[in-house]
Amino acid sequence: MTQDPFDWIDDESRRRAAAGLVRTLRPRAADSELLDLASNDYLGLTRRPEITEAAAEAARRWGAGATGSRLVTGSTALHAELERELAAFCGFEAALVLSSGYAANLAAVTALSGRDALIVSDAGNHASIVDGCRLSRAETAVVTHADVEAVRKTLEAHPGRRALAVTDSVFSVDGDAAPLAPLADACREHGAALLVDDAHGLGVLGEGGRGALNAAGLAGRDGVVATLTLSKSLGSQGGAVLGPARVIDHLVNTARTFIFDTGLAPAAAGAALASLRLLGREPALAGSARAVAGTLHRRLTDAGLTAVRPEAAVVSVRAPSPESALRWAADCRSAGLVVGCFRPPSVPDGISRIRLTARADLTDQQIETAIATIIEAAPVG
Structure with missing residues (x-):
């Protein structure tokens, strides 16, 4: 009998099930009564009427899709407008919009390194950065999380070599922040570039x-490049790279995830641009999201739970095991609250947790409900 070439998948599935690591898709209802503390809609803009109308208007004017890569037919005046305003808002010379934050990180890491370069990457970096390092063909040194001295020593060990240090600004698992100013100093001392994924910092x-x-005083500084996503605080979809004009021009000519990918859909570009302008009119939204995160952390730790102090809008609460984290999230959902559930291999330290995302638009009552639900559903031990 001929062996089925996919029999090995069944063995993998059994191992995942035994380890409590099975993942399933759960379609989200268009209208749900569940309280959402799992999405990355930090400013609550995804459903704001002016944002959804901007998306609809862009689709009506430019079409449902981009129709091709940005270098063929996929660039519109809307894309160019978004790039100009993103760069100006964040304090950089130029910007390049791509179809996702993942694509933006792949583009920046690969185009700014290469076979002869050295990449120094934080151990807690997002998977898109890890994959960018793998695809770059550069020598990659993974250093201890948020350890500036480890970055400095690695750069010192490769004098005169073209080097790129890369880090998340706010780490997606625990919500802690990178020491950006000291990192930039270390890079400047050794002639290295610094690439920062600001997906969880923007907004x-x-x-x-x-x-x-911007907060670290590094926006627009020589040798510094940023990536970000349009799908979190801006409530849309897509990604961008920001930096000096010559860097952006280099990406247009060399970054494969830009050159060979279909451009961002006009509706997403229109929504992101509308959100960016709304944030300019309502700057207090940023502080509101941070305040909600601070309240969640304080109240949950006061109740005896172990939570990492949030630097932005992510609050990570540790669980005893993958199974208990999964059950905790399920019990919260049954009580009307949606939270994230992070388990290995998604967490670099192997520690499972539920992950909460603060939103600027949460009411006091919603915050109280969320806190009570999480505490009541918390696993023992």
Whole structure:
């Protein structure tokens, strides 16, 4: 009998089930009564009428899809307008919009390194950065999480070599922040570039939500490049790279996830642009999201739970095991609250947790309900 070439998948599935690591898709209802503390809609803009109308208007004017890659037919005046305003808002010379934050990180990491380069990458970096390092063909040194001295020593060990240090600004698992200013100093001392993924900083940190690089005084500085996503605080979809104009021009000519990918859909570009402008008019939204995160952390730790102090809008609460984290999230959902559930291999330290995302639009009553639900559903032990 001929062996089925996919029999090995059944063995993998059994191992996942035994380890409590099975993942399933759960379609989200268009209208749900569940309280959402799992999405990355930090500012609550995804359903704001002016944002959804901007998306609809962009689709009516430019069409449902981008129709091709950005270098063929996929660029519109809307894309160019979004890039100009993103760069200006965040304090950079230029910007390049891609179809996702994942694509933006792949583009930046690969185009700014290469076979002869050295990449110094934080151990807690997002999977898109990890994959970018793998695809770059560069030598990659993974250093201890948030350890500036480890970055400095690694750069010192490769004098004169073209180097790129890369880090999340706010780490997606625990919500802690990278020491950006000292990192930039270490890079400058050794002639290395610094690439910062500000996916979780834009809209929450910095003056009026201008991001973690703005907060650290690094926006627009020589040798510094940022990536970000349009799918979190801006409530849309897509990603971008921000930096010096010559860097952006280099990406247009060399970044494969830009050159060979269909451009961002006009509706997403229109929604992101409308959100960016709304944030400019309502800068207090950033502080509101941080305040909600602080309240969640304080109340949950006061109740005896172990939570990491949030630097932005992510609050991570540790669980005893993968199974208990999964059950905790399920019990919260049964009580009307949706929370994230992070388990290995999604967490670099192997520690499972539920992950809460603060939103600027949550009411006091919703916050109280969420806290009570999480505490009541918490696993023992």
